[in-house]
Each structure stands twice: as C-alpha cells, then as structure tokens.
Amino acid sequence: MNRSVLLLTVFFFVAAAGEESRSAADDKGVVSGAVVGVSVERVGEQLLAWLRQAGVDAERVEAAGVVWRQGAMAADLSAEEALDLLLASLSAADAETAALVRACHAGQPPLSQQYTGAKQEPFYRDNVRVWHARTLVQQRYYDEACLLLADISVEGLVDPAALLFYRGISRLKLLQKSGAADDLTLLLNSTADVPARFRAVAEQMQAESAKPAGSLGEVPQLMSDVQRRLDLGAADEPVQKREDQIVAALDKLLKELEDQQKQQQQQQQQQGQGGNAQQPQQSGGQAQVRGAAGAGEAERKELNENGAWGMLNKEREAQAK
Known part of the structure; x- marks a missing residue:
C-alpha cells in the first residue's frame, strides 16, 4: 500500500x-x-x-x-x-x-x-x-x-x-x-x-x-423576484414571465373588486326597493297629525280687532300700553 x-x-x-x-452519545437523542x-x-x-x-x-x-x-x-x-x-x-x-x-x-x-x-x-x-x-x-x-x-x-x-x-x-x-x-x-x-x-x-x-397560490399576497413576491433577477443582470424570458404574472394577478384583483362593487350596488338597490314597497301610500290631502281623530283639517277662525292681549287682564294690559 x-x-x-x-x-x-x-x-x-x-x-x-x-x-x-x-x-x-448523540444517537441516544435521535428520534427513530x-x-x-x-x-x-x-x-x-x-x-x-x-x-x-x-x-x-x-x-x-x-x-x-x-x-x-x-x-x-x-x-x-x-x-x-x-x-x-x-x-x-x-x-x-x-x-x-x-x-x-x-x-x-x-x-x-x-x-x-x-x-x-x-x-x-x-x-x-x-x-x-x-x-x-x-x-x-x-x-x-x-x-x-x-x-x-x-x-x-x-x-x-x-x-x-x-x-x-x-x-x-x-x-x-x-x-x-x-x-x-x-x-x-x-x-x-x-x-x-x-x-x-x-x-x-x-x-x-x-x-x-x-398561503393559497394565486392570492394577492403573491404580487409582492413576484415583484421582488423580478427585481432580484434584474439585480443579477438577468433580463431574460423568466423576467418577462414574472412580469406577465404580475399583470395577470393585478387584472384578477381589479376584476374581483369590480364584481364586489357591483354586488354591493345590487344589494343596496334591492334593499331600497323593498323599503319603498312597505311604506303606506298616503295623499297629501289625507295628512293627519299623529294621535288626532280628525282628518287633519284646521278649523277656520275669524280674526277681530278688539285689542285683547292674550292672557293679560285689563289692568295689566293698560299698564303695558
């Protein structure tokens, strides 16, 4: 040898x-x-x-x-x-x-x-x-x-x-x-x-x-990966692929936001229509004060010029004048 x-x-x-x-000694602590x-x-x-x-x-x-x-x-x-x-x-x-x-x-x-x-x-x-x-x-x-x-x-x-x-x-x-x-x-x-x-x-x-694939959280990761590749001087097909993925992810996000907004508007319209259907139909001529028994018509009174001042008696009325 x-x-x-x-x-x-x-x-x-x-x-x-x-x-x-x-x-x-080390193997004694190793799990089987x-x-x-x-x-x-x-x-x-x-x-x-x-x-x-x-x-x-x-x-x-x-x-x-x-x-x-x-x-x-x-x-x-x-x-x-x-x-x-x-x-x-x-x-x-x-x-x-x-x-x-x-x-x-x-x-x-x-x-x-x-x-x-x-x-x-x-x-x-x-x-x-x-x-x-x-x-x-x-x-x-x-x-x-x-x-x-x-x-x-x-x-x-x-x-x-x-x-x-x-x-x-x-x-x-x-x-x-x-x-x-x-x-x-x-x-x-x-x-x-x-x-x-x-x-x-x-x-x-x-x-x-x-985290699920395709979530919004992937967008920062994709952008970070593009930046990493550019830092390493790699402006090649993988970079373009990542950029396409970023655009697709943002488009998907915008579509989801638009759909969500439309859904909220539809719900608001449905709630508004339901509220109008439940309101009682009353004409202006039938307006009535709550708790009153009549039809809500005011009683006409003839005004006079007797000079009476409300609740004042004659003596105090004279003093006020």
Missing part, C-alpha cells in the same frame, strides 16, 4: 475511535426514523475510498489527509462544518473542486460543474452540489440552486438539513409552494440536529408556503 494512503488510513482509524463515542447526517467517521472513510477510486496521486492524497486531520480534530463538529471540511479536503486533492470553491467564495456567477468519472459517485456529486447550492442561495441564485438540488435524496449526505433548508428557500422564492412545503415539513418534523437559525426561518417559511 502507498505510504500516503497508509498514513491517511491510520488517521481515519484513530479519529474513528473518538468519533464513535461521540456518535453513540429521523433523517440523520453521515458521521464524521464515515465521511472520512468515504473520502479515502473516493480518492482511491478517482486515482488521485499520493501527494494530493496526503494533502487532503492533512486538511481533514486538522479539521476533524475539533470536538462537536457540526454537519455544516463537516461539509465545509469535506470540500476543503477535496479541493486539496482535485483542481476542479478547488476552482469551484474559489469562485463561490469570490461571489462569481454560477459555474457549470461537470460530474464525470468518479465525480458521478453520490458521495462526491451530492455533497458538492449541496455545498454549491448553499452558496448560490446566499447569493440569491435560486433557479440555479433548485436545479442542483432537484433530484438529491437526504440519504448519505453530510448535511441533510442544508439540502432541505436551501431547497425549501429556493422553491418558495420561485413560488413553488407545494415542493417548498414538503421540504420544510421534513426539515422541521423528521430531521435531527437542525440548527436553531434554520428552524426559526423554516417555521416562518412554512407559514408562507401555506
């Missing part, structure tokens, strides 16, 4: 002892049937097997082993940190992986990554895609992230929570609410070791995904 590969094998064996005890990421021990074994399968030379195998050894010594390595460590180790052994990592860290536009030969193996392909999609989502490239994550299963991943979280975000941002709801439900209810920040955001997104 090559000396470098032998050293790397020995390291993985030694690291496994510590990881096994940590893994056993929950989605659990691959342990650091197992990732190390898979890394070694993949380096062999890919035919990586001894020098680069040793370089990858150094990176892995230094990172795996940390206690309580999270799944997110383990995925970062895996990509760093792969970058030390593979030039294309290193170029991808550099481009993502530099915030460059999405690269077209080819998965041929040993890179078609799920261990390499799926874990690299999850890491790549994570950086794409952070840069708001939701379409590209969705394509990378579309057909990946949670099985055999270093960080399955990252798959469900970032795929759920991408789908929700693209208004694929049904798929987003599935990812978020699996993340919140059936995945172990979900980071607190993932859980908090996922709960909010789950409430958003429950």
Whole structure:
C-alpha cells in the first residue's frame, strides 16, 4: 500500500475511535426514523475510498489527509462544518473542486460543474452540489440552486438539513409552494440536529408556503423576484414571465373588486326597493297629525280687532300700553 494512503488510513482509524463515542452519545437523542447526517467517521472513510477510486496521486492524497486531520480534530463538529471540511479536503486533492470553491467564495456567477468519472459517485456529486447550492442561495441564485438540488435524496449526505433548508428557500422564492412545503415539513418534523437559525426561518417559511397560490399576497413576491433577477443582470424570458404574472394577478384583483362593487350596488338597490314597497301610500290631502281623530283639517277662525292681549287682564294690559 502507498505510504500516503497508509498514513491517511491510520488517521481515519484513530479519529474513528473518538468519533464513535461521540456518535453513540448523540444517537441516544435521535428520534427513530429521523433523517440523520453521515458521521464524521464515515465521511472520512468515504473520502479515502473516493480518492482511491478517482486515482488521485499520493501527494494530493496526503494533502487532503492533512486538511481533514486538522479539521476533524475539533470536538462537536457540526454537519455544516463537516461539509465545509469535506470540500476543503477535496479541493486539496482535485483542481476542479478547488476552482469551484474559489469562485463561490469570490461571489462569481454560477459555474457549470461537470460530474464525470468518479465525480458521478453520490458521495462526491451530492455533497458538492449541496455545498454549491448553499452558496448560490446566499447569493440569491435560486433557479440555479433548485436545479442542483432537484433530484438529491437526504440519504448519505453530510448535511441533510442544508439540502432541505436551501431547497425549501429556493422553491418558495420561485413560488413553488407545494415542493417548498414538503421540504420544510421534513426539515422541521423528521430531521435531527437542525440548527436553531434554520428552524426559526423554516417555521416562518412554512407559514408562507401555506398561503393559497394565486392570492394577492403573491404580487409582492413576484415583484421582488423580478427585481432580484434584474439585480443579477438577468433580463431574460423568466423576467418577462414574472412580469406577465404580475399583470395577470393585478387584472384578477381589479376584476374581483369590480364584481364586489357591483354586488354591493345590487344589494343596496334591492334593499331600497323593498323599503319603498312597505311604506303606506298616503295623499297629501289625507295628512293627519299623529294621535288626532280628525282628518287633519284646521278649523277656520275669524280674526277681530278688539285689542285683547292674550292672557293679560285689563289692568295689566293698560299698564303695558
């Protein structure tokens, strides 16, 4: 056996002892049937097997082993940190992986990554895609992230929570609410070791995904998506499609408002007609004071000029004059 590969094998064996005890303790709190990421021990074994399968030379195998050894010594390595460590180790052994990592860290536009030969193996392909999609989502490239994550299963991943979280975000941002709801439900209810920040955001997104499709609340999301695409320099067919959806949604809203207004007017007219039908028909000549027995006709009185002043007696009337 090559000396470098032998050293790397020995390291993985030694690291496994510590990881096994940590893994056993962690698994005690894991609900049966929950989605659990691959342990650091197992990732190390898979890394070694993949380096062999890919035919990586001894020098680069040793370089990858150094990176892995230094990172795996940390206690309580999270799944997110383990995925970062895996990509760093792969970058030390593979030039294309290193170029991808550099481009993502530099915030460059999405690269077209080819998965041929040993890179078609799920261990390499799926874990690299999850890491790549994570950086794409952070840069708001939701379409590209969705394509990378579309057909990946949670099985055999270093960080399955990252798959469900970032795929759920991408789908929700693209208004694929049904798929987003599935990812978020699996993340919140059936995945172990979900980071607190993932859980908090996922709960909010789950409430958003429950809103019915085609509602007025989608208009701000559509407008935000158009602005995002323009910010990223994408004035292409998807942008025009979103703009058409916005116009259609606003037209639908206006139609609903018009129908509602017409319905209210019809109800008011019906109420008015019903009120007129219930009022008694009375002619002006038959007007009658409430409580009076007569027909409401005033009695004529002849006025005289006797000078009487109402209720005053003669003496006071004389004083007043």
